[in-house]
Amino acid sequence: KGGGGGVNIQVLLRCRPLSKEELSINTPVVITCNEQRREVSAAQNIANKQIDRTFVFDKVFGPKSKQQDVFNHAVVPLVGEVLDGYNCTIFAYGQTGTGKTYTMEGGGGKTQDGELPSDAGVIPRAVKRIFDILEAQSAEYSMKVSFLELYNEELTDLLAPDESKFSDDKSKKPMALMEDGKGGVFVRGLEEEVVSSASEIYKILERGSGKRKTAETLLNKQSSRSHSIFSITIHIKECTPEGEEMIKCGKLNLVDLAGSENISRSGARDGRAREAGEINKSLLTLGRVINTLVEHSGHIPYRDSKLTRLLRDSLGGKTKTCIIATIAPSVHCLDETLSTLDYAHRAKNIKNKPEVNQKMMKSALIKDLYFEMDRLKQELYAAREKNGIYIPGEQYLADEAEKKAMSEKLDRLELGLESKDKQLDELQGLYDSQKVLSADLSDKLQTLQKKMQETECALAVLEEKYMQANNTIKEKEYLIENLLKTEKVLVHEAHTLRSELENTTDDLSGLFSKLERKGKIEDANKNIVGHFHSQLTQDMDILHRNISTSVSQQESQLKVLEEEMQSFITTKGKVAGGLQNQVREMKESFSSRITELHGFASELNLKSQLSSEKLNAQVSAHTSDLEDCLKGLLADADQLLIGLQNGLSQQEESLTTLVEQQHEGLTRNVERTKSISATTMNFFRTIDAHALELKRILEESQASHQKQLLQLQTKFEDLCR
Numbered sequence: 277k278g279g280g281g282g283v284n285i286q287v288l289l290r291c292r293p294l295s296k297e298e299l300s301i302n303t304p305v306v307i308t309c310n311e312q313r314r315e316v317s318a319a320q321n322i323a324n325k326q327i328d329r330t331f332v333f334d335k336v337f338g339p340k341s342k343q344q345d346v347f348n349h350a351v352v353p354l355v356g357e358v359l360d361g362y363n364c365t366i367f368a369y370g371q372t373g374t375g376k377t378y379t380m381e382g383g384g385g386k387t388q389d390g391e392l393p394s395d396a397g398v399i400p401r402a403v404k405r406i407f408d409i410l411e412a413q414s415a416e417y418s419m420k421v422s423f424l425e426l427y428n429e430e431l432t433d434l435l436a437p438d439e440s441k442f443s444d445d446k447s448k449k450p451m452a453l454m455e456d457g458k459g460g461v462f463v464r465g466l467e468e469e470v471v472s473s474a475s476e477i478y479k480i481l482e483r484g485s486g487k488r489k490t491a492e493t494l495l496n497k498q499s500s501r502s503h504s505i506f507s508i509t510i511h512i513k514e515c516t517p518e519g520e521e522m523i524k525c526g527k528l529n530l531v532d533l534a535g536s537e538n539i540s541r542s543g544a545r546d547g548r549a550r551e552a553g554e555i556n557k558s559l560l561t562l563g564r565v566i567n568t569l570v571e572h573s574g575h576i577p578y579r580d581s582k583l584t585r586l587l588r589d590s591l592g593g594k595t596k597t598c599i600i601a602t603i604a605p606s607v608h609c610l611d612e613t614l615s616t617l618d619y620a621h622r623a624k625n626i627k628n629k630p631e632v633n634q635k636m637m638k639s640a641l642i643k644d645l646y647f648e649m650d651r652l653k654q655e656l657y658a659a660r661e662k663n664g665i666y667i668p669g670e671q672y673l674a675d676e677a678e679k680k681a682m683s684e685k686l687d688r689l690e691l692g693l694e695s696k697d698k699q700l701d702e703l704q705g706l707y708d709s710q711k712v713l714s715a716d717l718s719d720k721l722q723t724l725q726k727k728m729q730e731t732e733c734a735l736a737v738l739e740e741k742y743m744q745a746n747n748t749i750k751e752k753e754y755l756i757e758n759l760l761k762t763e764k765v766l767v768h769e770a771h772t773l774r775s776e777l778e779n780t781t782d783d784l785s786g787l788f789s790k791l792e793r794k795g796k797i798e799d800a801n802k803n804i805v806g807h808f809h810s811q812l813t814q815d816m817d818i819l820h821r822n823i824s825t826s827v828s829q830q831e832s833q834l835k836v837l838e839e840e841m842q843s844f845i846t847t848k849g850k851v852a853g854g855l856q857n858q859v860r861e862m863k864e865s866f867s868s869r870i871t872e873l874h875g876f877a878s879e880l881n882l883k884s885q886l887s888s889e890k891l892n893a894q895v896s897a898h899t900s901d902l903e904d905c906l907k908g909l910l911a912d913a914d915q916l917l918i919g920l921q922n923g924l925s926q927q928e929e930s931l932t933t934l935v936e937q938q939h940e941g942l943t944r945n946v947e948r949t950k951s952i953s954a955t956t957m958n959f960f961r962t963i964d965a966h967a968l969e970l971k972r973i974l975e976e977s978q979a980s981h982q983k984q985l986l987q988l989q990t991k992f993e994d995l996c997r
């Protein structure tokens with residue numbers, strides 16, 4: 277809160293409960309208070325629409341709040357500040373009948389055996405607390421109280437003794453507001469009653485408010501249009517470490533303002549324009565001062581009313597200020613309530629710069645007292661001259677004697693004062709340096725505040741990180757749990773693995789022996805391969821030789837075959853020649869026989885020409901037939917011969933070609949067999965090389981196997997350990 281420009285004043289809100297009358301006529305409630313959230317909501321009905329307005333304050337006291345609660349939360353801290361040397365002011369602001377006087381003074385309960393009634397207000401409670409604290413500290417102190425009323429811009433002293441003994445018929449004497457020359461004001465002739473116990477103050481209070489109440493009945497509800505200011509001034513003696521006596525001073529102002537309804541409604545309504553105008557003057561000026569302070573809009577019109585002159589320091593000054601705004605919950609005063617809420621909410625923005633009252637040295641206080649006495653003396657003279665008051669002779673003499681003693685005392689004091697003045701100057705110097713220091717400090721404070729904000733941000737980030745870290749921790753825990761489980765499983769597996777490994781060593785020794793056997797077998801194999809190779813080469817040589825002998829045999833056989841074929845062909849040719857001759861002989865024999873037959877036939881013809889022409893015919897027929905048959909036979913024989921000759925020549929040709937082919941095939945066979953034997957030789961040579969290579973590889977692999985086995989053995993031994 278605050279920042280560079282000062283500290284915002286505190287604004288609290290109090291809502292009173294419904295009164296008995298209000299309850300009896302079932303007055304609707306339109307105000308809800310949320311003390312936790314420090315919120316007040318007003319339910320408004322505009323053109324049949326429910327429109328809620330919510331205001332936030334520094335503190336909210338609902339209808340059920342007790343006087344004790346208000347005091348504890350709103351006043352106790354301020355009482356502490358007063359005792360620390362601050363000036364503090366509490367204003368009660370609100371419409372008439374909302375509980376301003378109830379809050380400040382109380383409900384009218386009587387004190388019993390020095391105990392406050394439960395409805396006692398802020399003023400008696402504050403006084404009691406101050407006494408309690410000071411007594412508990414057994415401090416040396418003095419307390420003065422004053423009770424002022426401001427009505428119609430006229431100040432009245434509510435603590436002034438009854439003045440009926442004076443001939444004056446006024447019950448209260450109006451007092452003047454004077455400048456004190458230090459920027460403040462004081463009320464001339466204001467009764468400041470010194471009190472030394474709480475019960476004393478209750479009496480004073482009763483007297484003062486009693487006077488106000490009487491006035492209320494007499495002067496037509498005056499109290500609602502008047503302001504009352506109750507002030508407590510405390511001086512507490514302190515000793516510096518150097519043994520010097522210092523006076524600490526604090527002041528608490530408790531202000532019960534006039535009803536705020538007068539601020540919005542023109543008082544002219546009652547036909548007493550002036551009075552209304554005057555009342556409005558202080559309250560309106562208060563409003564204007566607040567507005568100017570909030571809006572920072574230039575000149576602040578403190579001087580326009582007595583109230584603002586008296587409480588100038590409480591509004592934008594060095595005093596710590598608190599406003600208690602009071603409202604009623606009923607629907608009937610909703611307009612006023614809303615205007616109070618607006619007013620109080622705006623006042624939250626007023627910034628004060630609270631400052632501790634400068635501690636006075638006892639000597640300075642004496643100086644002040646001297647001035648005060650001087651002033652009183654003058655007043656006395658004036659009073660005498662003006663009113664021509666006569667004092668009884670004894671009284672006069674006593675007074676004079678006292679005066680003389682006083683002036684002597686004063687002279688003495690004056691002498692002392694001169695020396696003290698010097699000290700004062702020194703102190704002033706000190707004060708100036710302290711001022712510089714305090715400016716420095718405020719700068720540092722600002723930087724610290726910035727850092728605080730940064731740290732807060734960092735904290736938020738850290739908190740987030742913390743949450744994340746928590747989450748990850750949870751995850752990790754879960755993981756660890758799982759890991760433990762798996763570890764157990766792993767241990768179990770390790771055990772089984774170990775037994776398996778033990779088995780494996782047995783297997784390995786078996787493997788070693790097997791490998792040895794294998795090596796032997798491989799050696800044997802190598803021998804066998806070598807043996808096989810030599811055998812093969814021998815066999816191949818034999819094969820080669822066999823093939824070449826068979827080729828030569830075949831060649832000789834072929835020659836024999838050729839010769840035989842040639843002899844066969846010649847014999848065939850002879851046979852064919854014989855056959856030709858036979859055929860020719862047969863042909864000749866046939867032709868001779870045919871001629872014989874022709875002769876025989878002609879004979880027969882001759883012989884039988886006579887016998888039978890028929891027979892002749894038959895014979896001729898037979899002869900032609902025979903002739904035909906013979907001709908056919910001849911042709912056939914010719915053809916047969918020719919075919920035989922053709923077949924023979926063809927056979928001869930085919931035989932020669934066959935012999936040639938056979939010869940070619942055989943030569944090819946021989947060549948192929950030769951090439952085959954060469955490739956086979958090559959093949960065996962390569963096989964030989966491969967066998968050698970294989971042997972080398974085998975040896976290498978055996979070596980590497982042995983190495984690996986050794987490694988395995990060492991590893992396994994490590995593991996077993």
Ligand code: ADP
Pocket residue numbers: 291292293295339370371372373374375376377378379383500535602
């Ligand atoms: P104001 O001073 O604002 O005009 P009062 O203090 O005279 O109002 O209060 C008006 C009436 O309401 C009085 O009878 C008072 O006892 C009563 N009253 C006010 N506030 C409360 C409260 N918080 N609890 C009980 N009664 C209250």
Ligand code: MG
Pocket residue numbers: 373376377378499500
């Ligand atoms: Mg009142």
